[in-house]
Amino acid sequence: MxxxxxxxxxxxxxxxxxxxxxxxxxxxxxxxxxxxxxxxxxxxxxxxxxxxxxxxxxxxxxxxxxxxxxxxxxxxxxxxxxxxxxxxxxxxxxxxxxxxxxxxxxxxxxxxxxxxxxxxxxxxxxxxxxxxxxxxxxxxxxxxxxxxxxxxxxxxxxxxxxxxxxxxxxxxxxxxxxxxxxxxxxxxxxxxxxxxxxxRGIAYYEIHLTGPNRDLHSGVFGGGVTNPAIALSKLLSAIIDDAGRIQLPGFYDDVVPLTDREREEFRALPFDQSAFEQELGINGVTGEAGFSTLERRWARPTFDVCGLTSGYQGEGAKTVLPSRASAKFSFRLVPNQDPKKVTTALRQFLEPLVPPGISMELVDFHGGPGxxxxxxxxxxxxxxxxxxxxxxxxxxxxxxxxxxxxxxxxxxxxxxxxxxxxxxxxxxxxxxxxxxxxxxxxxxxxxxxxxxxxxxxxxxxxx
Amino acid sequence: MxxxxxxxxxxxxxxxxxxxxxxxxxxxxxxxxxxxxxxxxxxxxxxxxxxxxxxxxxxxxxxxxxxxxxxxxxxxxxxxxxxxxxxxxxxxxxxxxxxxxxxxxxxxxxxxxxxxxxxxxxxxxxxxxxxxxxxxxxxxxxxxxxxxxxxxxxxxxxxxxxxxxxxxxxxxxxxxxxxxxxxxxxxxxxxxxxxxxxxRGIAYYEIHLTGPNRDLHSGVFGGGVTNPAIALSKLLSAIIDDAGRIQLPGFYDDVVPLTDREREEFRALPFDQSAFEQELGINGVTGEAGFSTLERRWARPTFDVCGLTSGYQGEGAKTVLPSRASAKFSFRLVPNQDPKKVTTALRQFLEPLVPPGISMELVDFHGGPGxxxxxxxxxxxxxxxxxxxxxxxxxxxxxxxxxxxxxxxxxxxxxxxxxxxxxxxxxxxxxxxxxxxxxxxxxxxxxxxxxxxxxxxxxxxxx
The missing domain is CATH 3.40.630.10 (Zn peptidases)
Incomplete structure (x- = not known):
């Protein structure tokens, strides 16, 4: 009143x-x-x-x-x-x-x-x-x-x-x-x-994997030289499991769980999952197991690949074993997570996974806490x-x-x-x-x- | 004489x-x-x-x-x-x-x-x-x-x-x-x-994964919508294991093993592994376990990603959850492997791995037996x-x-x-x-x- x-x-x-x-x-x-x-x-x-x-x-x-x-x-x-x-x-x-x-x-x-x-x-x-x-x-x-x-x-x-x-x-x-x-x-x-x-906060990175010093013929060299685009796929895949959990050690340590009241507030919102999917033209969603779409989008940390670049991207087929493969990706962070700690964990996680024949450069872009x-x-x-x-x-x-x-x-x-x-x-x-x-x-x-x-x-x- | x-x-x-x-x-x-x-x-x-x-x-x-x-x-x-x-x-x-x-x-x-x-x-x-x-x-x-x-x-x-x-x-x-x-x-x-x-023969493909009907803001949607670039990384990674073995069911069934005489002929060749690596500027190689570099390049089937495309590829950071991710890739085949059988096996292998929220298009380019x-x-x-x-x-x-x-x-x-x-x-x-x-x-x-x-x-x- x-x-x-x-x-x-x-x-x-x-x-x-x-x-x-x-x-x-x-x-x-x-x-x-x-x-x-x-x-x-x-x-x-x-x-x-x-x-x-x-x-x-x-x-x-x-x-x-x-x-x-x-x-x-x-x-x-x-x-x-x-x-x-x-x-x-x-x-x-x-x-x-x-x-x-x-x-x-x-x-x-x-x-x-x-x-x-x-x-x-x-x-x-x-x-x-x-x-x-x-x-x-x-x-x-x-x-x-x-x-x-x-x-x-x-x-x-x-x-x-x-x-x-x-x-x-x-x-x-x-x-x-x-x-x-x-x-x-x-x-x-x-x-x-x-x-x-x-x-949410953010930690944004660019990764460059370099293999041979030039693009190679995939017939002449394929199988005998590590392919940077495959190595990149493996590294990115390793970051998140099929249940949507980020695999960097300690990544969830600082995550403050959603309170019961917050989960109730979100559940009470007039959010229509099927209208959401229809509007985006998708036949379903995936994400961190155990959380709703709004929880995943608003209050859980996540990993997204924002860009991929490697080898031949023009029309038709080119039989090339690329010299380089790059990705841009980010973690969305929830409050209390520190982007700097994420960078350290990420580097420690990725380095041992880089295969022989590949060198990795990890560029740390802007980051900010939630x-x-x-x-x-x-x-x-x-x-x-x-x-x-x-x-x-x-x-x-x-x-x-x-x-x-x-x-x-x-x-x-x-x-x-x-x-x-x-x-x-x-x-x-x-x-x-x-x-x-x-x-x-x-x-x-x-x-x-x-x-x-x-x-x-x-x-x-x-x- | x-x-x-x-x-x-x-x-x-x-x-x-x-x-x-x-x-x-x-x-x-x-x-x-x-x-x-x-x-x-x-x-x-x-x-x-x-x-x-x-x-x-x-x-x-x-x-x-x-x-x-x-x-x-x-x-x-x-x-x-x-x-x-x-x-x-x-x-x-x-x-x-x-x-x-x-x-x-x-x-x-x-x-x-x-x-x-x-x-x-x-x-x-x-x-x-x-x-x-x-x-x-x-x-x-x-x-x-x-x-x-x-x-x-x-x-x-x-x-x-x-x-x-x-x-x-x-x-x-x-x-x-x-x-x-x-x-x-x-x-x-x-x-x-x-x-x-x-x-060797070849079977060449292009894969297109489509998620949401437009590029999305990775902050607003990230975590709640399947990311096609991550899905692509997972699919490509699944094709080959860390020992360099291709995972398509039956892929090796028709592969004729190298004969002892062939392996001896290859071993006798004046091939200098370290000069090879030095010339390519790499610090090592990976490939199918149990085979030499020449065997891998000449006489074993292999998988190579020839190109990757997704999302933002320009300078700096763009916080985008891409609508689409694509790759070009090939299998080099050895004699007696049939590219058509590979296509069938590939499709059967990939389809169940496509996550909800993603549709897959697999384009079969030219192929030819070894x-x-x-x-x-x-x-x-x-x-x-x-x-x-x-x-x-x-x-x-x-x-x-x-x-x-x-x-x-x-x-x-x-x-x-x-x-x-x-x-x-x-x-x-x-x-x-x-x-x-x-x-x-x-x-x-x-x-x-x-x-x-x-x-x-x-x-x-x-x-």
């Missing part, structure tokens, strides 16, 4: 519905494509729009130059005894190509059937703006917020957040907070709002309550199989719980043509955010 | 040394590149040169038009009670590219340090001409040959002998013979003349004696790991033993720049060929 204060704010939010859409439309018109230097001026213009907008709400933002695109920072006044929330978002967008697939131009926002279509609609201008608007609603109706909210909005998320990490490290005190709020993900499904409380917010976190509970207010429905708790490196950075640098509150839908076409954001989700996001400040403020900081 | 007749012929051959080189030079000047239609006129000119040359020897050749380049046929008179030998060779050559790597132009034959450099010098104008010249020497000095020799010289060997097989089938009676003589291979090493008495002439063949023995006369050294008996499909066709269509009498060297650069033929090998080849007609004629046809 929302408090009278929150009720009052929600009424204001309802009244502002059209003005919110108008403001979002204005921001979406700016082609702030961070990847394309032609648009550097527009990226800056989007940052300035935000600055002006935050000023209009009565807070004093900072325009922070970096060696790349600028950061926008702002904070509401401190509230002693209440927690501090930091909102992270981004105002830059993906390139809109292919342009000819857009029904209406990417930077001419258009509303069709209650959805606003434009590049950046959901990723992340629309979702980020919900928090700016909710803070505005509090300030407009109450004059202040019940806790301090800080905003850190960047312009380089779509190009790797190159200058954000440095800023985080250098300004940990300024950015100090108890929780980080990020709305840059999706709901579980339409009508099923969700909180993403865990992400992250999970304990389901018992009071911040998660507050967010769940807020979403129930905003969407009229209690959110489900989900995890995400992918990695969002910046999330881990926030959690580590600021020692804060990260709340991934996605207002979008899985079919919002982020990074694709006809990106959209459903206006009822936009409005429910603003409502949830407004209720979140209230719910977070009530958390007992001494507990 | 050569007979007085042969001695007499060898003397004549010695006298003609310079005229032989002059004739070879003339033929090598003709750029009879069968692959390039620009040179079609030159290909024809080479055939006509041969026709004129055979006429000059006193035999009446035929210029046989095909839908491609012409065949040249000729025969000496029948000799009742004596066997018939058919010489196969080719007058067409490989393209000479890359031209800038040639020290002297490919169609301006040049002699340096006792070797003649030109495209086609060893492959196959020089080697083929040895038999023409030896027949000429017999006719010139004796007026006749002790057996009938037939010549079938084609102009499409370098482009797949497209029209030869049809001609063989249609003219089996005309081409009837007891043995086929082909000089288009190499000696074992300089000073080690050889007879190649066996070739061939072996029993070491007890009187034709082999005659050839060995002849080579001893020509080279002053008894030849070794070797096999070849590769396949020469046309050899099998000759053996089958004409039901004759095939004698692969290579006069060339392994470093003669056939198909590469600076192709050469050593003039002492050319001359020894002519001597051996002359002695061969004598030795073959002495074989008792009733035995």
């Amino acid at each position: 929302p408090s009278p204060t929150v009720k009052n704010i929600l009424e204001h939010i309802e009244e502002q519905r059209e003005s919110y859409v108008a403001d979002l439309t204005e921001l979406l018109r700016i082609p702030s494509i961070s990847a394309d230097s032609t648009y550097a001026g527009d990226v800056k213009r989007a940052a300035e729009w935000l600055i002006d907008h935050l000023k209009g709400l009565g807070i004093h933002p900072e325009f922070i130059e970096t060696k790349g695109h600028p950061l926008v920072y702002a904070e509401t006044p401190p509230v002693p005894g209440a927690p501090i929330a930091l909102v992270y978002g981004h105002y830059d967008v993906q390139p809109p190509d292919p342009l000819d697939k857009w029904i209406t131009p990417p930077f001419e926002p258009t509303i069709r059937e209650g959805r606003i279509y434009a590049r950046g609609a959901t990723d992340d201008k629309g979702q980020m703006l919900t928090h700016v608007k909710s803070v505005g609603a509090w300030l407009k109706t109450q004059g202040c917020l019940p806790l301090q909210v800080k905003f850190l909005i960047e312009g380089e998320e779509e190009v790797g957040s190159e200058h954000l990490e440095g800023y985080l490290c250098d300004h940990a005190e300024k950015l100090a907070c108890d929780c980080v709020v990020i709305s840059d993900t999706s709901q579980f499904a339409p009508g099923v709002p969700a909180i993403t409380y865990g992400l 992250i999970v917010v304990p389901l018992e976190s009071p911040y998660l509970a507050a967010a769940a309550d807020a979403i129930e207010v905003g969407f009229g429905k209690r959110p489900v708790f989900m995890r995400e199989g992918g990695s969002i490196p910046i999330v881990k950075t926030f959690a580590e640098q600021l020692d804060a719980d990260v709340l991934l509150l996605g207002w979008g839908q899985n079919d919002d076409n982020l990074h694709s043509p006809n990106e959209k954001f459903t206006l009822t989700d936009f409005q429910a996001g603003i409502r949830s955010s407004a209720a979140l400040w209230d719910a977070l403020a009530k958390i007992n900081q001494d507990a | 050569p007979s007085p007749t042969v001695k007499n012929i060898l003397e004549h051959i010695e006298e003609q040394r310079e005229s032989y080189v002059a004739d070879l030079t003339e033929l090598l000047r003709i750029p009879s590149i069968s692959a390039d239609s620009t040179y079609a006129g030159d290909v024809k000119r080479a055939a006509e040169w041969l026709i004129d040359h055979l006429k000059g020897l006193g035999i009446h050749p035929e210029f046989i038009e095909t839908k491609g380049h012409p065949l040249v046929y000729a025969e000496t008179p029948p000799v009742p009670g004596a066997p018939i030998a058919l010489v196969y060779g080719h007058y067409d050559v490989q393209p000479p590219d890359p031209l800038d790597k040639w020290i002297t132009p490919p169609f301006e034959p040049t002699i340096r340090e006792g070797r003649i450099y030109a495209r086609g010098a060893t492959d196959d104008k020089g080697q083929m001409l040895t038999h023409v010249k030896s027949v000429g020497a017999w006719l010139k000095t004796q007026g006749c040959l002790p057996l009938q020799v037939k010549f079938l010289i084609e102009g499409e060997e370098e482009v797949g002998s497209e029209h030869l097989e049809g001609y063989l089938c249609d003219h089996a009676e005309k081409l009837a013979c007891d043995c086929v003589v082909i000089s288009d291979t190499s000696q074992f090493a300089p000073g080690v003349p050889a007879i190649t008495y066996g070739l 061939i072996v002439v029993p070491l007890e063949s009187p034709y082999l023995a005659a050839a060995a004696d002849a080579i001893e006369v020509g080279f002053g050294k008894r030849p070794v008996f070797m096999r070849e790991g590769g396949s020469i499909p046309i050899v099998k066709t000759f053996a089958e269509q004409l039901d004759a033993d095939v004698l692969l009498l290579g006069w060339g060297q392994n470093d003669d650069n056939l198909h590469s720049p600076n192709e050469k033929f050593t003039l002492t090998d050319f001359q020894a080849g002519i001597r051996s060929s002359a002695a061969l007609w004598d030795a073959l004629a002495k074989i008792n046809q009733d035995a």
Whole structure:
């Protein structure tokens, strides 16, 4: 049940519905494509729009130059005894190509059937703006917020957040907070709002096996010289058994098992296995024995080969014994697994398996650990309550199989719980043509955010 | 010991040394590149040169038009009670590219340090001409040959002998013979003349595994969807065990074991394992347990992966779970193994191993059986004696790991033993720049060929 204060704010939010859409439309018109230097001026213009907008709400933002695109920072006044929330978002967008697939131009926002279509609609201008608007609603109706909210909005998320990490490290005190709020993900499904409380980590590698110093005739040499492509198949096969268990010694030692509550939460989700298979065009799945598809994708470590290269790949037959065979592969890690330990175990596991006549080079690419917010976190509970207010429905708790490196950075640098509150839908076409954001989700996001400040403020900081 | 007749012929051959080189030079000047239609006129000119040359020897050749380049046929008179030998060779050559790597132009034959450099010098104008010249020497000095020799010289060997097989089938009676003589291979090493008495067959396949209908994000889906690249690695690995044994049921059933004599012949060859490894830049070899490198390469069936393709192969990391994974691979077969049986066994072996979520397509490329002439063949023995006369050294008996499909066709269509009498060297650069033929090998080849007609004629046809 929302408090009278929150009720009052929600009424204001309802009244502002059209003005919110108008403001979002204005921001979406700016082609702030961070990847394309032609648009550097527009990226800056989007940052300035935000600055002006935050000023209009009565807070004093900072325009922070970096060696790349600028950061926008702002904070509401401190509230002693209440927690501090930091909102992270981004105002830059993906390139809109292919342009000819857009029904209406990417930077001419258009509303069709209650959805606003434009590049950046959901990723992340629309979702980020919900928090700016909710803070505005509090300030407009109450004059202040019940806790301090800080905003850190960047312009380089779509190009790797190159200058954000440095800023985080250098300004940990300024950015100090108890929780980080990020709305840059999706709901579980339409009508099923969700909180993403865990992400997997990753350890990515490239392996090169080199045999003879040149491609050989497979007739003249075949059988007498170790074939690198067969050796590669054997090495990759050895990494995972037929029950989907990774064979590196100690690989599962640090894996925190799913709790009963988590397994129940996942089981309760409206996930349709046969629809999933049908959508992917497959006649079944395999994976780690003893786990459901969602558990396998979200909360269990896994091994995937991402690429294979060897020998002749053109049309027809070429009777070659290749000189070299390579693969790209990754382990998705669950929280508490250390990519560095995986690298050590991997090397120790593979080296004795390399057959005579083959030399191995193992390249360790980027790696990053996973992250999970304990389901018992009071911040998660507050967010769940807020979403129930905003969407009229209690959110489900989900995890995400992918990695969002910046999330881990926030959690580590600021020692804060990260709340991934996605207002979008899985079919919002982020990074694709006809990106959209459903206006009822936009409005429910603003409502949830407004209720979140209230719910977070009530958390007992001494507990 | 050569007979007085042969001695007499060898003397004549010695006298003609310079005229032989002059004739070879003339033929090598003709750029009879069968692959390039620009040179079609030159290909024809080479055939006509041969026709004129055979006429000059006193035999009446035929210029046989095909839908491609012409065949040249000729025969000496029948000799009742004596066997018939058919010489196969080719007058067409490989393209000479890359031209800038040639020290002297490919169609301006040049002699340096006792070797003649030109495209086609060893492959196959020089080697083929040895038999023409030896027949000429017999006719010139004796007026006749002790057996009938037939010549079938084609102009499409370098482009797949497209029209030869049809001609063989249609003219089996005309081409009837007891043995086929082909000089288009190499000696074992300089000073080690050889007879190649066996070739491996081949069965070549392409496998395509398809999983999801598009490349997936390896974070979002990894662990919950079968990865085709891992499935491929598992399938390929299953085909051969760590002892180098192929696992298809019944695969070895038809394999004729090496005889003790063959193993002894191979063991006696001056093969230097460590030089072999050093030349290939490898620190060791693997292969079927219980067999030597030469046995593995020449006389044992094997499995080789010739190409691998899947997912992302560019620079850096892409976190993709590929939709598809493919491989090209072959089995080299030994004589008596049937490629069709291998295909059936392969399909039966692989199908149950395809995991849920993956569909398999297996493409059966060209296949061909191996061939072996029993070491007890009187034709082999005659050839060995002849080579001893020509080279002053008894030849070794070797096999070849590769396949020469046309050899099998000759053996089958004409039901004759095939004698692969290579006069060339392994470093003669056939198909590469600076192709050469050593003039002492050319001359020894002519001597051996002359002695061969004598030795073959002495074989008792009733035995």
